[in-house]
Amino acid sequence: MPTATYHLPHLRTLEAEAVQVMREVAAEFERPVLLFSGGKDSIVLLRLAEKAFRPGPFPFPVMHVDTGHNFPEAIEYRDRRVREIGERLIVASVQESIDKGRVVEETGPRASRNALQTVTLLDAIREHGFDAAFGGARRDEERARAKERVLSFRDEFGQWDPQNQRPELWALYNGRLRRGEHARVFPISNWTELDVWQYIAEERLEVPSIYFAHEREVFRRDGMLLAVSPYIEMMDGEEPFTAMVRYRTVGDMSCTGAVESTAATLEAVVTEIAATEVTERGQTRADDKVTEAAMEDRKRQGYF
Amino acid sequence: MADGDANSNGHGRQGGDDAAEAFRRLTERPAELLRFATAGSVDDGKSTLIGRLLYDSKQVLVDQVEHVRQASERMGHEELDLSLLTDGLRAEREQGITIDVAYRYFATPQRRFIIADTPGHEQYTRNMVTGASTADLAIVLIDARKGVVAQSKRHAFISSLLGIPHVVVCVNKMDLVEYDESVFNDIVEEFDAFAARLEMPEVTFIPISALKGDNVVERSERMPWYQGPPLLYHLEHVHIASDRNLIDARFPVQWVIRPPANVAGDYRAYAGQLAGGVLRPGDDVVVLPGGQHSTVAAIDTYEGEDLHEVDEAFPPMSVALRLKDDIDVSRGSMIVRTQNQPTVASGFECLVCWMSENPLSPQRRYLVKHTTRMVKAGAIEVRYRLDVETLRRDATVTTLELNDLARVHLQLAQPVIFDSYRRNRVTGSLIVIDEATNETVAAGVVLDTEVEGGEEAPSERSPNVRWQGTRVTREERRAALGHEGATVWFTGLPGAGKSTVAAAVEERLIQHRRPAFLLDGDNLRHGLNGDLGFDERARRENVRRTGHVAKLIADSGTIALVSLVSPYAADRDAVAAQHAADELKFIEIFVDAPLELCEERDPKGLYAKARAGELEGMTGVGAPYERPSEPDLVLGSSSETVEQEVERVMDLLAARGLL
Ligand SMILES: Nc1nc2c(ncn2[C@@H]2O[C@H](COP(=O)(O)OP(=O)(O)O)[C@@H](O)[C@H]2O)c(=O)[nH]1
Numbered sequence: 001m002p003t004a005t006y007h008l009p010h011l012r013t014l015e016a017e018a019v020q021v022m023r024e025v026a027a028e029f030e031r032p033v034l035l036f037s038g039g040k041d042s043i044v045l046l047r048l049a050e051k052a053f054r055p056g057p058f059p060f061p062v063m064h065v066d067t068g069h070n071f072p073e074a075i076e077y078r079d080r081r082v083r084e085i086g087e088r089l090i091v092a093s094v095q096e097s098i099d100k101g102r103v104v105e106e107t108g109p110r111a112s113r114n115a116l117q118t119v120t121l122l123d124a125i126r127e128h129g130f131d132a133a134f135g136g137a138r139r140d141e142e143r144a145r146a147k148e149r150v151l152s153f154r155d156e157f158g159q160w161d162p163q164n165q166r167p168e169l170w171a172l173y174n175g176r177l178r179r180g181e182h183a184r185v186f187p188i189s190n191w192t193e194l195d196v197w198q199y200i201a202e203e204r205l206e207v208p209s210i211y212f213a214h215e216r217e218v219f220r221r222d223g224m225l226l227a228v229s230p231y232i233e234m235m236d237g238e239e240p241f242t243a244m245v246r247y248r249t250v251g252d253m254s255c256t257g258a259v260e261s262t263a264a265t266l267e268a269v270v271t272e273i274a275a276t277e278v279t280e281r282g283q284t285r286a287d288d289k290v291t292e293a294a295m296e297d298r299k300r301q302g303y304f
Numbered sequence: 305m306a307d308g309d310a311n312s313n314g315h316g317r318q319g320g321d322d323a324a325e326a327f328r329r330l331t332e333r334p335a336e337l338l339r340f341a342t343a344g345s346v347d348d349g350k351s352t353l354i355g356r357l358l359y360d361s362k363q364v365l366v367d368q369v370e371h372v373r374q375a376s377e378r379m380g381h382e383e384l385d386l387s388l389l390t391d392g393l394r395a396e397r398e399q400g401i402t403i404d405v406a407y408r409y410f411a412t413p414q415r416r417f418i419i420a421d422t423p424g425h426e427q428y429t430r431n432m433v434t435g436a437s438t439a440d441l442a443i444v445l446i447d448a449r450k451g452v453v454a455q456s457k458r459h460a461f462i463s464s465l466l467g468i469p470h471v472v473v474c475v476n477k478m479d480l481v482e483y484d485e486s487v488f489n490d491i492v493e494e495f496d497a498f499a500a501r502l503e504m505p506e507v508t509f510i511p512i513s514a515l516k517g518d519n520v521v522e523r524s525e526r527m528p529w530y531q532g533p534p535l536l537y538h539l540e541h542v543h544i545a546s547d548r549n550l551i552d553a554r555f556p557v558q559w560v561i562r563p564p565a566n567v568a569g570d571y572r573a574y575a576g577q578l579a580g581g582v583l584r585p586g587d588d589v590v591v592l593p594g595g596q597h598s599t600v601a602a603i604d605t606y607e608g609e610d611l612h613e614v615d616e617a618f619p620p621m622s623v624a625l626r627l628k629d630d631i632d633v634s635r636g637s638m639i640v641r642t643q644n645q646p647t648v649a650s651g652f653e654c655l656v657c658w659m660s661e662n663p664l665s666p667q668r669r670y671l672v673k674h675t676t677r678m679v680k681a682g683a684i685e686v687r688y689r690l691d692v693e694t695l696r697r698d699a700t701v702t703t704l705e706l707n708d709l710a711r712v713h714l715q716l717a718q719p720v721i722f723d724s725y726r727r728n729r730v731t732g733s734l735i736v737i738d739e740a741t742n743e744t745v746a747a748g749v750v751l752d753t754e755v756e757g758g759e760e761a762p763s764e765r766s767p768n769v770r771w772q773g774t775r776v777t778r779e780e781r782r783a784a785l786g787h788e789g790a791t792v793w794f795t796g797l798p799g800a801g802k803s804t805v806a807a808a809v810e811e812r813l814i815q816h817r818r819p820a821f822l823l824d825g826d827n828l829r830h831g832l833n834g835d836l837g838f839d840e841r842a843r844r845e846n847v848r849r850t851g852h853v854a855k856l857i858a859d860s861g862t863i864a865l866v867s868l869v870s871p872y873a874a875d876r877d878a879v880a881a882q883h884a885a886d887e888l889k890f891i892e893i894f895v896d897a898p899l900e901l902c903e904e905r906d907p908k909g910l911y912a913k914a915r916a917g918e919l920e921g922m923t924g925v926g927a928p929y930e931r932p933s934e935p936d937l938v939l940g941s942s943s944e945t946v947e948q949e950v951e952r953v954m955d956l957l958a959a960r961g962l963l
Contacts, residue, residue, distance in 0.1 A: 004549055006582065006618040010337040010416040019622035020577045023558040025637050051622070055571055055604045056563040139407045146406040146421075166744045167405075167430060167659055169437040172673050172735045176742040190418055192409050197464070203610075290869070 011199055018187035020171055021150055022052040025132050027183050032060040032132040032185070033090070033125075038070075038078035038208055039250040040196055041136025044153040044188060047203055049134075050085065060134075061088040065121050067113040067252045069231040074250045077208040092124035098275050103262040109233040112255040122158045125182055130185045132175070140192045150189050156180035185289065193248075199267045210247045213264045218243050224257030313341050335411065338544060339581040340708035341435040341468070343459040344445030349476045353445065353514035354421060355386025357536060358410050361520035386514075392815040404922035405435045413538040429707040430694070432462050433747055437733070440544045446509075449479045452494045460495070460690045465655060465709070465749065467729055469547045471499075471507045472538060477514040478527065485529040492917055493926075500921045501695060503726075507920050510535050531916060542797075548619050549728050553581030554646065555591075555639040556721075556731070557677035561624055563582075572623035573604055576635050579675065579730035581641070582725075583625070584616045588642040591633050592721045597642060598629040613896040619730075636677040638721040638731075646731060649677075650719040652689075653751040655711050658704040660738065665703065671743070674720040674734040681736065682715040706744075712919040714748065724752030778887075781861055781917075787818065790962050791851075791883055792953070795870045795932060796895035797924045798900035798910055800940055801949075803852035806867040806893065808950045813863060818963065821857055823850060838921050844875050851879030858888045863962065873922045873930040889960060893953065894935035899924050901942060 008016065025032055034049060036042045049058050062082055066075075082089040094113050097103045097120045106112060125133060140143045149165050151173050166174055175183065188196070200207060218225040219238045226232060228240045232254045245258035246269070263272045344350040376385040408419040436442060442463040446456050456473075463471050473495055481487045488511045491643065499507055510519055511530050518524035519534040533541075559575040583589075587600045602619045604624040617623045621854030625639060631638070640646060658664060670681040688697040689710040697711075704710055725732030736746035782788050792809070794802040806822055813820035825846070829836070833849055836842040847870045857864035870876050876892065883890035902924065903911040914922035921927040937956050939949045957963050 006548075007336065007545060008618075008621060010335045013337045013620055016577060016620050016622040020558070023575055023622075024676075027559050028678075047690075051606045052559075052575070053561065055568040056561045056612060130701070140409045146408060167434040167747070169434055169735055169744075169747045170730065170733045171438075172733065173744070174673060174735060174737050174744045176671075176737060178742060190407065190409070193412075 010185070012142070013197060013201065014191055014195060015051065015199070017171065019047045021173070021187040022049060022134070024173050025134070025151075025172075025175060025183075026059045028173075029129070029132040029177075029183070031130050032134065033063045033128065033130045034058070034060055034066055034134040035091075035121075035136070036062045036078065036082070037136075037250060038064070038074040038081070039136070040200060040207055040211065041138065041188065043081070043205055043207055044191075044196055044199055045136045046081065047087065047136055047199075047205055048187060050144065058087050061090050063092060063124065063133075065091040065092045065117050065124070066094065067117060068093065068251045069113055069229075069254050071210050071227075071247075071250055071253055073208045075113055075212045077206075081206070088123070090128070092120050094120045096120075096125065109235045111233075114252050114254060118145045118158065124210065125158075130182060132185050134135070134187060136188055137184075137186050138191050138193070138196070139189050148189065150186055151175060152184045152186065153177070154182055154184060159236045164225055175180070183207060194270070197266070197270045197273050201270055207266075210250060211269065213244050213262045214240055214248045215266075216245050216258065217241070218245060218258055225260065226257055227253055227254075229253045313740050335414065335416045336544070336962055337370060337416045337418065338441065338539060338542075339418045339420065339439050340441040340464075340539065341432070342420055342443045342445065343422050343432055343435075343455075343462075344476075345447070345453060346423075346448075347453040348445040348447045348450075349514045350421070350445050350865045351387030351581065352385075353443075353476065353512070353520065354408060354419060354494060355476065356514050357419075357521045358408065359384075359386055359534075360517060366381050405431050412536070412540055417539065422798060429458065429462065429709070432459060433657045433659070436462055436466040436468055436625040437747065439466070439468050440547060441472065441539070441542060442468045443472045446475050446491055446495070448475050448487050448491065451491050451496065454693045456495065457498055460504070460574060461502060461692050461695070462657075462709075464499075464504050467725055467749070469505050469544070470542050471504055473507060473509045474514075474534065474535060475509065475511045476495040476514050476750055477516060478511045479516050483511070483513075483518070483524075483526045488530075493645055496920050496926045498509065499839075500927050501840055503837060503841065504920070505837055506537060508532070509917050510538065526826060527724075532918075548929060549580040550618060551581055552644050552646070552723065552728060553583050553587070553641045554579040554728065554731050555583060555625060556677075556725070557633055557635055557637045557639065559635060560633065572630075572710065573626045574637070574639065575622070576676070577622045578617050579620040580619055580728045581644070582616050582618045583639075583641075585613075588640050589627070589643065590642045591627075591631060592640060592645070593639045593648045594632065594637070596629070596631040598627040598631055601626040601628045601710075604962070636675075640677065640721075646721050646723045648719050648721050650716040652714060652722070653711065653753050654714050654734070654748040655690075655709065655751055656684075656736070656746045656748040657703070658706060658708045658710070658746050660743055661706055662741070662743070662745065663703045664745075669739040671737040671739050672714070672716055672720070672734050672748075673737060674722065675731060677718075677720050679720060680717040680718055680739075683713075684712040684736075685715070687711040708904055711751070712748075712909045724751050725749035726752045778859070785819075785861045787827070787861065788889070788962070789819075789861045790889035790891065790957075790960070791854040791858045791864045791866060791879075792891045792893060793854070793870070793876065793879070793956070794865070794867045794893050794895055795876060795935075796897065796940065797899060797902045797929055798922070799905045799907055800895040800897040800944070801905075802869075802895045803866040804946055805893075805939060805949050805953065806865045808946055810865050812950060812954060813957075816963065819861065820863040820865060822865045822867065823854055823857070825850065825866075825870075828853075838927075840872075840927075842873060843869075847872070847875040847879065851875075851882065853885055854879070855886065855888060858887065863957075869923050869928065869929070871929045873932060876932065889962065891936045891956065892932055892959065893937045893939060894932045895940045896938050897930070897940040897942075 036046060064078060094116050098105050103116045103119045127128045139148060143299055149168050154160055217228040217240050219228060219234055219240045221238060225245055245259055246261040247258050249256055319925045342350050406421045409423060410417050416785060420439060422435035440542050443461045445458055469511045475488050475491050511527055512519040518526055521534060521536045523534050555576050556579055557576050561573045561575050563571055583600060585600050585602050589600055590597050602613050604611050605614055660950045672679050672681050685701055688699040689701045690697060690707055692709055723731045732750040734748045735744050738745045794806050796802050803824055810820045810822045828850055833846050836846050850868055854864040879892045906912060910922055913919040914925040923929050
């Protein structure tokens with residue numbers, strides 16, 4: 001007879017909840033899409049989609065918003081992984097948005113294409129008629145995200161209104177849309193960075209090599225280590241040097257900081273995260289430092 | 305990547321064996337997940353408390369503390385203002401209030417925690433309901449200087465409505481009342497008095513100071529009179545495993561997995577998340593609402609790069625079921641065990657919280673989402689609105705506005721497959737959506753109308769059930785057996801000696817070859833009444849059921865001896881009236897031992913627990929006992945022995961023609 005041994009460890013509980021969200025959205029929306037950057041959060045999303053729909057095909061394509069300034073390791077991984085699982089990949093390119101004159105490239109040493117992604121993403125959503133986009137954002141990443149819903153509704157300009165989100169009760173999601181609206185769906189909202197890594201380790205998932213300690217030419221800016229690359233201008237007084245580093249997020253090379261680390265295995269990474277002293281974003285996203293409420297501003301504009 | 309890679313590069317600190325070992329330690333004991341909701345009025349210290357929990361359990365990282373330090377300085381605070389840790393959106397920063405439900409995460413080696421932080425503003429019942437819907441536990445914060453206020457009652461009430469199994473009342477700002485025990489005790493008493501009217505399975509009280517850290521993570525030295533654990537310890541150890549329903553197998557189908565034939569042959573499985581019970585291959589099941597029967601062939605999950613069959617599935621697992629037979633199953637179906645089925649109906653009673661600025665209107669069209677079904681709603685008929693603070697019912701209202709709580713009759717265009725919310729939080733909950741705006745306008749829980757019928761008389765609850773007569777009359781039975789049955793009802797405080805006397809009487813009757821049977825309140829709570837708690841309504845139900853069983857036993861020609869606290873006179877009188885209506889003898893014996901004596905005996909240690917604040921609503925301590933006005937016999941004076949008391953009962957039975 002049932003006893004207390006029916007006990008699901010917390011990671012498996014989070015997994016079961018995320019799978020439930022994905023199946024609900026697949027069932028209730030007409031054209032979902034899964035956003036995949038090759039970063040650890042979207043790697044987990046991809047695995048969850050396999051859990052939700054295999055042995056069937058995914059009921060949606062996979063899409064990457066490519067800033068053109070990505071780490072080559074991440075792009076190589078992206079292409080290989082999507083091929084392995086046999087699903088369709090759409091690449092929405094920021095470079096194309098620039099070429100078409102939809103956006104204007106920032107200039108100067110602090111230039112970044114991060115903000116431009118928003119337009120490319122919205123254009124792609126419109127072009128393909130997507131009504132729901134799965135993203136790997138987590139509520140623990142940043143304080144402004146703590147109030148984000150699992151299903152977050154955006155108007156036709158991609159805008160998010162924090163005052164006017166639908167209440168989410170139990171696991172009963174209301175996925176009804178008005179014309180022009182689309183939803184961002186965050187199945188791993190309740191996961192922490194450590195959960196993500198622990199899951200990657202338990203599931204034996206491969207991740208791009210830049211997540212592990214490696215030697216790289218970097219320079220210091222605002223207390224962060226940025227990679228020396230053609231996509232970023234160094235300023236006076238900034239000196240390149242070689243360090244043992246790894247990345248905690250894979251984003252745009254122009255604004256994603258590395259951390260000094262010797263963690264070269266998944267196990268070591270998990271252990272390091274568990275003992276870490278600085279939150280993921282505070283440490284590694286240069287653009288978040290620009291204004292205190294940067295994330296919130298970006299969300300209002302339609303970025304994740 | 306091999307461990308050797310890390311070591312060979314000369315930076316051994318994080319690499320290799322150390323890391324593997326640390327990883328093992330981190331993952332070897334899979335942590336349990338506990339979700340809790342926090343509620344309190346504005347400025348009761350909720351943000352500070354959460355900040356304290358995060359800070360003292362070392363969950364706050366260097367950059368976050370730095371941020372708070374700078375902000376505290378800017379605002380001219382001397383101490384670290386920990387409430388800033390949980391500060392979120394710009395709008396709320398500007399207004400200085402929390403405007404929504406915010407989720408926070410922290411972990412200890414014992415457990416993983418998800419906090420649903422809900423704001424205390426009057427108008428935000430809606431958010432409290434949202435945050436509470438998935439919570440295992442609720443923390444209700446009370447400012448020691450202010451005591452139990454309207455908001456505290458509101459929070460207690462919502463917690464009970466949403467079936468949160470555990471409630472912790474934190475009496476905060478104890479530092480501002482000199483850590484005075486009597487302030488704490490007064491609040492406990494007042495809260496208890498209110499909670500006794502609600503269905504609250506477990507309430508724990510903890511005196512704290514969120515600002516100074518007393519009894520949050522570490523036990524406070526300044527309140528030696530408090531014997532219980534600090535808050536974090538309680539959160540880490542409160543028993544939640546049995547809160548899930550593992551009895552009624554419920555599997556709402558979300559999605560049908562049917563890959564093209566060239567991919568996986570004729571594979572077909574029904575994907576969903578277990579909402580209750582345990583399912584295993586070989587189980588006989590029925591697919592509702594259609595009613596087709598089949599057997600579970602396999603339960604699949606996806607592990608590694610392949611399908612994996614599991615031996616059993618239980619909540620909250622997400623799995624895919626394969627059935628032996630090729631039958632019609634689609635999204636919205638529910639697979640359940642043949643022997644244990646939920647209700648399929650299109651009309652039922654609900655308690656709803658209205659969550660929209662737009663009031664309920666018969667002109668608007670609504671949809672209801674329940675499990676994986678979306679159904680058009682017909683009429684939503686308001687029975688009464690509940691005042692959250694006084695629990696009064698207002699039956700004059702016909703519409704509902706933002707933050708109203710009401711009982712309604714919900715009529716749907718198609719049936720849904722449900723259990724009462726009390727039985728299952730997944731199959732008993734629903735949301736209401738405005739079809740024109742797509743807004744989620746209400747949340748509802750399905751009432752267990754068997755028990756929560758409220759104003760209807762019990763006999764009217766099953767109007768279509770007729771009494772099935774037997775062919776043997778009571779006279780024939782009496783003639784054949786040579787005697788008649790009766791009910792002898794022992795009432796009195798816990799520890800008064802009811803069970804001792806009743807058991808001795810039973811023994812004597814059997815020695816006299818007189819059929820007798822003891823119904824002991826404690827024993828019944830293991831079975832028949834095992835689903836009942838100790839709030840007022842549950843106690844009344846306990847008496848009602850026991851009274852019915854006693855009456856059946858009496859009717860069979862046996863003497864039913866009932867030993868039950870049965871604190872309310874009205875309930876005992878109702879049982880007596882039912883016996884009278886059926887011309888069965890009913891004898892009420894009041895075991896009237898003084899409270900001091902009961903407490904001194906305390907055979908089950910209940911008084912000690914109640915006095916320590918570990919047991920709420922204990923009759924005689926936290927809940928009333930109404931003395932019978934005209935008992936047939938009074939026992940319990942300290943001058944009599946048990947033997948003498950038994951003699952007096954036997955004399956009375958003889959005098960009533962029962963021996
Ligand atoms: N003396 C004292 N002050 C407290 C305590 N907890 C919170 N406060 C103060 O009460 C005020 C309101 O606290 P806050 O956490 O913002 O309340 P919230 O509105 O419930 O989130 C702040 O000034 C806190 O510093 C406590 O235990 N003792």
